[in-house]
Amino acid sequence: MNFEYLNTRLNDFEQKDLFRRLVCIDSVSDTRIRVAGAEKIIFCSNNYLNLAEDKRIIKAAKTAMDKYGFGSGASRLISGTNQPHVELEKKLALLLQKEAALVFPSGFMANLAVLQTITEKGDLILLDKLDHASIIDAAKASQAQFRTYHRTQFDKIEKFLASNDYNRKFIVTESVFSMDGDFADLKRLVELKNKYGAYLIVDEAHAFGCFGETGAGLAEEMGILKEIDIVVATLSKSAGCMGGFAAADRGVIDYLINKARPFIYTTAPLPANSAAAVCAIEIIRNEKARRQKLKENGEYLRGKLRSLGFNTGTSSSQIVPVIIGDNKKTMELAKYLFDKGFFVVAIRPPTVAPGTSRLRISLQSGHTKEQIDSLCECLKGFSIRGA
Numbered sequence: 001m002n003f004e005y006l007n008t009r010l011n012d013f014e015q016k017d018l019f020r021r022l023v024c025i026d027s028v029s030d031t032r033i034r035v036a037g038a039e040k041i042i043f044c045s046n047n048y049l050n051l052a053e054d055k056r057i058i059k060a061a062k063t064a065m066d067k068y069g070f071g072s073g074a075s076r077l078i079s080g081t082n083q084p085h086v087e088l089e090k091k092l093a094l095l096l097q098k099e100a101a102l103v104f105p106s107g108f109m110a111n112l113a114v115l116q117t118i119t120e121k122g123d124l125i126l127l128d129k130l131d132h133a134s135i136i137d138a139a140k141a142s143q144a145q146f147r148t149y150h151r152t153q154f155d156k157i158e159k160f161l162a163s164n165d166y167n168r169k170f171i172v173t174e175s176v177f178s179m180d181g182d183f184a185d186l187k188r189l190v191e192l193k194n195k196y197g198a199y200l201i202v203d204e205a206h207a208f209g210c211f212g213e214t215g216a217g218l219a220e221e222m223g224i225l226k227e228i229d230i231v232v233a234t235l236s237k238s239a240g241c242m243g244g245f246a247a248a249d250r251g252v253i254d255y256l257i258n259k260a261r262p263f264i265y266t267t268a269p270l271p272a273n274s275a276a277a278v279c280a281i282e283i284i285r286n287e288k289a290r291r292q293k294l295k296e297n298g299e300y301l302r303g304k305l306r307s308l309g310f311n312t313g314t315s316s317s318q319i320v321p322v323i324i325g326d327n328k329k330t331m332e333l334a335k336y337l338f339d340k341g342f343f344v345v346a347i348r349p350p351t352v353a354p355g356t357s358r359l360r361i362s363l364q365s366g367h368t369k370e371q372i373d374s375l376c377e378c379l380k381g382f383s384i385r386g387a
């Protein structure tokens with residue numbers, strides 16, 4: 001059998017400027033990378049605190065590799081639980097101010113495990129329309145019903161929470177939204193969940209390490225970390241490693257260990273990765289200056305882009321979109337920047353809503369003002385060129 005029908009679909013992607021291609025990076029040095037034989041400044045990595053290349057983290061991984069080998073050899077409940085996993089989970093629980101934590105091979109799997117396992121038939125999952133694909137897919141894979149709201153539709157949320165049609169109700173939101181870089185109103189959601197006896201699950205993927213006094217995330221920064229029932233996040237962004245985790249009451253974590261299929265039926269994370277993540281957590285707790293610099297970079301870039309007339313939407317974080325709208329024009333802009341020495345990807349539907357294609361600029365604490373200035377100069381050149 002041939003796959004002609006897939007070629008038809010792919011042609012359709014091409015026609016609509018929605019075809020996606022992989023870009024291979026040859027080497028990385030802080031905010032500079034080499035691609036296709038040329039050096040570029042990278043503005044599309046989630047390595048927000050530049051920890052992926054931190055020598056201390058690399059050393060921790062190498063030391064663990066010497067002790068435990070490379071692969072973990074089995075799932076966690078068989079023989080894949082090594083000391084670095086246990087230490088990492090203790091550190092995460094402490095940082096997130098919860099009784100316990102559990103690590104997964106990815107943040108995607110952490111969301112899948114939590115929503116699929118702790119909700120039951122007759123329950124309701126309330127999702128922000130712009131929640132990450134891993135949250136949406138997790139809700140779809142659960143036995144519960146799910147409904148969506150826009151993050152400012154508190155009346156709608158309240159209507160669902162007040163309804164008698166469901167058993168338990170779970171509100172699931174990102175704290176910093178991945179494509180707009182704006183914040184969920186966590187305080188309001190906490191008020192509502194308390195008023196109606198619902199549960200609140202917060203995915204801090206883009207806030208973990210970047211916000212809060214000790215880097216625990218936006219809920220810590222807002223002083224409501226203890227009110228969040230389950231915190232999910234990833235170690236693959238600001239922590240510069242791989243893997244996801246959930247932090248919650250001991251009972252929730254024990255239940256996940258006993259019942260979560262994405263935890264039970266997969267090989268444990270690499271011990272070296274967990275050892276690296278232990279080191280990353282220490283750096284995140286102790287080196288607050290990285291968070292401060294990241295925040296300053298976000299404010300600086302937004303200020304410059306807005307003064308140049310670019311639409312940066314509702315961004316308040318290190319994720320700064322430049323909303324263009326048209327797919328083709330967005331692709332042209334990304335290509336123009338690439339040719340000038342900047343690596344920024346164009347984000348198109350279905351990742352964002354039709355008509356809102358954009359450049360998604362992600363900043364790192366290692367970006368300098370000069371690098372940000374040069375990116376803005378270049379963007380200015382494009383808008384003049386395009387006029």
Ligand SMILES: Cc1ncc(COP(=O)(O)O)c(C=O)c1O
Pocket residue numbers: 106107108109111132134174178203205206234235236242243244
């Ligand atoms: C909000 C959010 N949650 C979860 C994930 C998945 O994390 P991971 O890359 O570790 O699978 C991502 C991004 O990758 C994300 O942006």
